[in-house]
Amino acid sequence: MELREKFLSHGFTHLESLIVKDEVEELRVLYDYLLKDKKRTEGLRSDLSGGSGGPVEKITQIMRPSLIEPKLSKMNVYKQALNYAKLLLGSDMALDFDMLINKAPYTNTETPWHQDAAYWIKMPDKRAVSCWVALDDVYEANGCMWFIPKKKSTNILKHYAMPNKGALFCKTDTKEAQSIPLNSGGCTFHDGFTLHFSKGNSTNSRRRALILNFRPESMIVLEREQGVDHTGDREIRNKK
Numbered sequence: 481m482e483l484r485e486k487f488l489s490h491g492f493t494h495l496e497s498l499i500v501k502d503e504v505e506e507l508r509v510l511y512d513y514l515l516k517d518k519k520r521t522e523g524l525r526s527d528l529s530g531g532s533g534g535p536v537e538k539i540t541q542i543m544r545p546s547l548i549e550p551k552l553s554k555m556n557v558y559k560q561a562l563n564y565a566k567l568l569l570g571s572d573m574a575l576d577f578d579m580l581i582n583k584a585p586y587t588n589t590e591t592p593w594h595q596d597a598a599y600w601i602k603m604p605d606k607r608a609v610s611c612w613v614a615l616d617d618v619y620e621a622n623g624c625m626w627f628i629p630k631k632k633s634t635n636i637l638k639h640y641a642m643p644n645k646g647a648l649f650c651k652t653d654t655k656e657a658q659s660i661p662l663n664s665g666g667c668t669f670h671d672g673f674t675l676h677f678s679k680g681n682s683t684n685s686r687r688r689a690l691i692l693n694f695r696p697e698s699m700i701v702l703e704r705e706q707g708v709d710h711t712g713d714r715e716i717r718n719k720k
């Protein structure tokens with residue numbers, strides 16, 4: 481099935497290779513600087529697991545990393561992902577925010593099932609696509625992405641928050657869930673209503689992902705007018 485056709489009908493799709501290995505290497509260097517630098521990332525960094533700030537972060541999330549490390553947004557991956565966002569959802573797509581999500585070896589902590597739109601304000605134009613780029617080879621045991629093929633509607637299930645402002649999650653039937661293993665440099669695309677999840681990293685390998693989220697320019701303007709720039713606390717914004 482064509483990339484766009486699959487994205488529109490299932491709510492997700494993937495590419496075996498979005499960027500070349502040399503760029504993966506360059507991104508890993510910037511990524512690792514940010515992971516180590518707790519000072520510069522303060523305020524934008526948190527543990528999605530809901531852990532209460534212990535010495536080991538189980539799922540490190542750093543929001544808007546390109547604000548801290550502007551070299552990032554000059555990288556080809558931002559241009560490539562934007563081109564695909566336009567192909568999938570239209571020429572008015574623009575970058576809303578980027579984030580890093582890292583699962584260190586043996587942290588064994590799943591990212592619970594959720595829909596991204598639960599985190600966002602209600603928007604009249606609901607088009608959005610997240611490009612999740614693997615910077616390591618990813619597979620089920622170290623936390624590759626899983627998706628449930630989307631039904632036609634754009635319903636948002638009831639979401640709950642993990643303790644300490646951790647990730648949002650919902651309850652869902654997962655029998656149709658599909659895992660998408662990737663080599664580094666590959667990526668998945670999912671829309672804001674598609675249920676997704678990843679297992680904990682139970683291996684000695686790393687699982688670094690860079691995620692770029694795109695939506696219509698006019699909706700980004702609307703978000704910013706309402707003070708939403710994806711640097712603040714996680715909360716359930718899109719209540720039924």
Ligand SMILES: O=C(O)CCC(=O)C(=O)O
Nearest residue numbers: 581591596612678689691
């Ligand atoms: O990287 C993960 O484990 C989860 C990613 C995710 O939820 C997202 O990109 O929306």
